[in-house]
Amino acid sequence: MNQSHSLKRHLLVSVLIVAGFAALPLVMTQRYLLGEVILFFLWAMVAMNWNLLMGHAGVFSLAQMLFFATGAYSVAMGTSYLGVSIWAALPLAAVVSAILAFFIGLACLRLTGAYVALLTYAIVGMVHVLIITETECFTMVRNSCQQMFGGAAGFSQFEDFGFRKLLRGNWILGNYYVALLAFAVTILGIVVIIHGRLGLAFRAIRDNVGYASSRGIDRRKYQIAAFAISAFLTGLAGAIYAGHFRAAGPSLFDFSTLLFVLSMVVVGGVGSTWGPIIGAGTMMLIIEFSKGMGDARDLILGVALIVFVVVMPKGLAGSVRQFRQMLGRKASKNEEGSTV
Amino acid sequence: MTQLLSCENLVSGYLNRPVLHGVSIEVPQQGVLALIGPNGHGKTTLLRTLSGFLPLRSGKITFDGQDAGRMAVNKRVEAGLIHVPQGDQLFTEMTVEDNLLMGAYLASDKVEIAQRLADVYQLFPKLKDRRNQLASGLSGGERRMVGIGRGLMADARLIMLDEPSLGLAPLVIEQIYAALDQLRARGKAFLVVEENPSRLMHFADRLCLMDAGHVVWQGSAAEARDSGDILKTYLGGH
Amino acid sequence: MDVLIQIFFTGVTLGAMYALASVGLSLIFGTLGMFNMAHGLFMTLGAYVAYSAANAFQLPLVLGFVAAMAAGAVIGVLTHLLIVRFMLGSPDFGMNVMVATAGLGIVLQDIVLKIYGGYPYPQVVRVEGIAQLGGVSITLQALTNVAVALALILGTAWLLMKTRFGRAIRATAMNREAAMLMGVKADTVFLQVMALAGMLAGVAGLMISTQATLSPQMGGDPLLKAFVICVVAGLGNVWGAGVCAFGLALLEAAIGYYFGVRFGFPTMLMLVILLLIWRPQGLFGRERVVRL
Numbered sequence: 030m031n032q033s034h035s036l037k038r039h040l041l042v043s044v045l046i047v048a049g050f051a052a053l054p055l056v057m058t059q060r061y062l063l064g065e066v067i068l069f070f071l072w073a074m075v076a077m078n079w080n081l082l083m084g085h086a087g088v089f090s091l092a093q094m095l096f097f098a099t100g101a102y103s104v105a106m107g108t109s110y111l112g113v114s115i116w117a118a119l120p121l122a123a124v125v126s127a128i129l130a131f132f133i134g135l136a137c138l139r140l141t142g143a144y145v146a147l148l149t150y151a152i153v154g155m156v157h158v159l160i161i162t163e164t165e166c167f168t169m170v171r172n173s174c175q176q177m178f179g180g181a182a183g184f185s186q187f188e189d190f191g192f193r194k195l196l197r198g199n200w201i202l203g204n205y206y207v208a209l210l211a212f213a214v215t216i217l218g219i220v221v222i223i224h225g226r227l228g229l230a231f232r233a234i235r236d237n238v239g240y241a242s243s244r245g246i247d248r249r250k251y252q253i254a255a256f257a258i259s260a261f262l263t264g265l266a267g268a269i270y271a272g273h274f275r276a277a278g279p280s281l282f283d284f285s286t287l288l289f290v291l292s293m294v295v296v297g298g299v300g301s302t303w304g305p306i307i308g309a310g311t312m313m314l315i316i317e318f319s320k321g322m323g324d325a326r327d328l329i330l331g332v333a334l335i336v337f338v339v340v341m342p343k344g345l346a347g348s349v350r351q352f353r354q355m356l357g358r359k360a361s362k363n364e365e366g367s368t369v
Numbered sequence: 370m371t372q373l374l375s376c377e378n379l380v381s382g383y384l385n386r387p388v389l390h391g392v393s394i395e396v397p398q399q400g401v402l403a404l405i406g407p408n409g410h411g412k413t414t415l416l417r418t419l420s421g422f423l424p425l426r427s428g429k430i431t432f433d434g435q436d437a438g439r440m441a442v443n444k445r446v447e448a449g450l451i452h453v454p455q456g457d458q459l460f461t462e463m464t465v466e467d468n469l470l471m472g473a474y475l476a477s478d479k480v481e482i483a484q485r486l487a488d489v490y491q492l493f494p495k496l497k498d499r500r501n502q503l504a505s506g507l508s509g510g511e512r513r514m515v516g517i518g519r520g521l522m523a524d525a526r527l528i529m530l531d532e533p534s535l536g537l538a539p540l541v542i543e544q545i546y547a548a549l550d551q552l553r554a555r556g557k558a559f560l561v562v563e564e565n566p567s568r569l570m571h572f573a574d575r576l577c578l579m580d581a582g583h584v585v586w587q588g589s590a591a592e593a594r595d596s597g598d599i600l601k602t603y604l605g606g607h
Numbered sequence: 608m609d610v611l612i613q614i615f616f617t618g619v620t621l622g623a624m625y626a627l628a629s630v631g632l633s634l635i636f637g638t639l640g641m642f643n644m645a646h647g648l649f650m651t652l653g654a655y656v657a658y659s660a661a662n663a664f665q666l667p668l669v670l671g672f673v674a675a676m677a678a679g680a681v682i683g684v685l686t687h688l689l690i691v692r693f694m695l696g697s698p699d700f701g702m703n704v705m706v707a708t709a710g711l712g713i714v715l716q717d718i719v720l721k722i723y724g725g726y727p728y729p730q731v732v733r734v735e736g737i738a739q740l741g742g743v744s745i746t747l748q749a750l751t752n753v754a755v756a757l758a759l760i761l762g763t764a765w766l767l768m769k770t771r772f773g774r775a776i777r778a779t780a781m782n783r784e785a786a787m788l789m790g791v792k793a794d795t796v797f798l799q800v801m802a803l804a805g806m807l808a809g810v811a812g813l814m815i816s817t818q819a820t821l822s823p824q825m826g827g828d829p830l831l832k833a834f835v836i837c838v839v840a841g842l843g844n845v846w847g848a849g850v851c852a853f854g855l856a857l858l859e860a861a862i863g864y865y866f867g868v869r870f871g872f873p874t875m876l877m878l879v880i881l882l883l884i885w886r887p888q889g890l891f892g893r894e895r896v897v898r899l
Contacts, residue, residue: 151883154872328718334710335690
């Protein structure tokens with residue numbers, strides 16, 4: 030009863046959010062700002078999926094950017110090597126990411142807690158080093174050597190969404206709505222999963238494995254499912270990133286990028302519903318603000334992270350929930366499952 | 370004679386759920402007070418409140434003449450209020466002897482510590498045999514002995530035992546209580562919690578029955594034996 | 608044979624530095640339950656402070672080491688007092704403290720960058736000279752590093768196993784509440800652990816800078832390797848971390864020699880992945896039995 034009421038409420042909010050962003054270009058026309066919003070869509074997608082895996086299924090994985098990079102590289106390599114159209118490459122990228130996640134999930138099956146973090150971190154590190162240090166030329170691109178996986182320079186200048194031809198000066202709007210569409214699909218999908226039986230199963234294996242298995246919920250099956258599902262749309266986000274920037278390189282593996290997206294999840298509130306979106310927005314605002322501070326940029330980011338996490342251990346979403354509780358509002362029965 | 374431990378109207382519990390609803394208990398300077406009652410009704414919560422892990426919502430705790438209600442855990446241990454927790458909670462990767470030595474953490478006089486260790490080994494000879502064995506390799510009864518021994522190593526004024534017979538075979542329970550009898554004879558003060566009071570009827574001087582966070586009956590062991598009805602109602606004919 | 612001795616010396620020199628870093632990291636994880644993402648910066652600070660102290664006061668070698676230890680200990684204590692102690696006990700502590708210490712790492716690295724600049728330069732606190740051992744050359748610096756590292760590790764071992772202070776630390780790591788019931792002040796223990804681990808990290812940083820150069824990001828790679836070592840050993844197992852540090856360093860040296868330096872780390876990671884799949888609790892870790 031409460032469950033479906035919550036679901037309806039969240040679906041409504043999702044639709045409102047998407048509608049709001051759909052109308053945004055009417056008032057915001059600067060290309061730079063629209064570009065930043067596109068980036069926000071993509072990071073929010075990654076954060077939402079990571080939160081599903083980490084916050085709801087309780088799997089402490091650090092491989093999320095690997096899935097993102099897989100999506101980006103799939104598009105780059107698909108269009109460059111296989112001559113696939115970018116529109117076909119998008120779903121392909123998502124599938125490839127999901128398959129990779131399936132195997133990583135398999136590898137992590139027997140591990141608990143922090144060990145999963147370390148194993149996934151090691152896998153990502155290994156892939157990163159192998160890509161950067163590759164020297165053998167696979168093909169020639171514009172008279173220079175290109176390694177199979179792009180080497181340290183990565184891929185660039187490959188086929189993009191083609192909106193420049195269609196929309197000329199307003200090409201960014203094309204990319205914007207493609208990203209928004211993916212964002213919308215992600216929000217709706219995540220909300221439905223969180224409030225559905227799948228979400229319940231995930232939280233069951235997170236909170237009480239013994240009880241879960243006594244109810245027939247196989248931890249292994251759901252853990253692998255969580256990996257694969259969270260990687261699918263993350264890969265799509267990476268694919269759109271590649272299509273938008275026309276670049277896919279090893280900088281995606283940087284620890285600072287990983288930390289950035291992790292901060293979105295944590296600052297937003299691990300295990301909540303809206304946390305990742307709030308967190309993505311917050312972190313991007315902080316970055317935007319600190320860009321104007323020049324040299325103090327890193328300092329501001331570091332201090333902001335410390336302050337957020339110390340003052341609000343449950344993240345922004347958690348603090349909102351606590352605030353509402355304090356105001357005496359009737360807390361929904363689903364508080365334990367954190368469906369704010 | 371003033372009481373060693375005096376609790377007035379204790380209210381305490383977890384997060385949004387108070388468990389103790391105004392508990393008042395007195396423990397004399399010597400002898401044994403037994404705390405009995407069905408599980409989940411506040412006995413362990415009371416002990417954890419007394420040792421300082423749970424904050425006191427309201428009420429007063431007076432230990433050895435001092436107001437202990439706001440004291441930190443380590444200060445209460447320093448004052449001699451020793452809690453031997455349920456399920457042993459041993460330092461599993463340490464040897465038996467290291468575990469016991471941890472019990473005397475607050476003591477500084479090496480001679481004194483060695484004496485206390487000798488006393489514990491005399492009380493529990495099995496521990497002496499296993500002094501260099503890791504605590505994780507001990508049997509249930511031996512672990513219980515280490516737990517109690519650890520409590521004895523501190524300069525205890527009051528020892529609170531949370532279910533010393535939990536999970537042990539009857540024969541082992543006899544051994545444990547035989548040791549406790551010896552200690553009681555030496556003048557040690559105990560607060561013992563048990564779910565099954567049958568053993569306690571003979572060991573305790575006073576009994577206290579808790580139900581749903583309230584003290585529903587208090588009296589001497591003799592009175593308890595006489596008013597068998599009350600106890601039967603709550604504990605189902607022990 | 609010469610080759611093997613060379614590999615052995617390289618491995619042991621590397622291992623000494625890794626061991627100092629890993630033992631501290633493992634101690635922090637075992638006692639506080641936290642991944643110290645700022646540990647690399649603890650090392651970096653140790654190296655830079657030693658450099659500055661030596662430049663400012665023309666210190667002999669020994670005091671350079673002391674400066675590194677002091678710097679590490681101080682930053683460790685400050686980290687606890689200003690950040691960690693407010694977060695202990697909250698349910699998402701593990702993840703939150705990772706982000707917080709990562710943030711601290713960013714701040715510290717930026718401070719180092721602002722004060723010293725990004726250009727790498729050589730460490731001033733060093734020993735010159737080469738010795739011949741068994742027909743192989745080894746720098747006196749390397750020998751000093753290994754000797755100091757062994758002394759510190761053995762000292763830490765003695766501290767943990769034989770003193771009341773160390774026993775309290777181990778007890779708190781094994782069972783915090785039970786330790787408190789013995790009269791241990793958990794907060795004091797945490798402070799002591801952060802100081803000790805910070806001290807070890809500071810010296811590790813100094814040593815690393817003698818083998819390479821000083822640069823603000825010098826702690827990143829050693830941090831990653833220390834984490835890997837801790838996991839291979841089994842999280843929280845301090846002695847295992849020390850042993851695995853030397854083991855992995857020898858492996859890295861051997862692979863570097865035979866296959867090329869660039870394969871050292873990826874191969875190590877591959878082995879770690881395989882190891883964790885085979886033994887999920889690490890080499891020396893305890894199997895976590897899920898009690899139903």
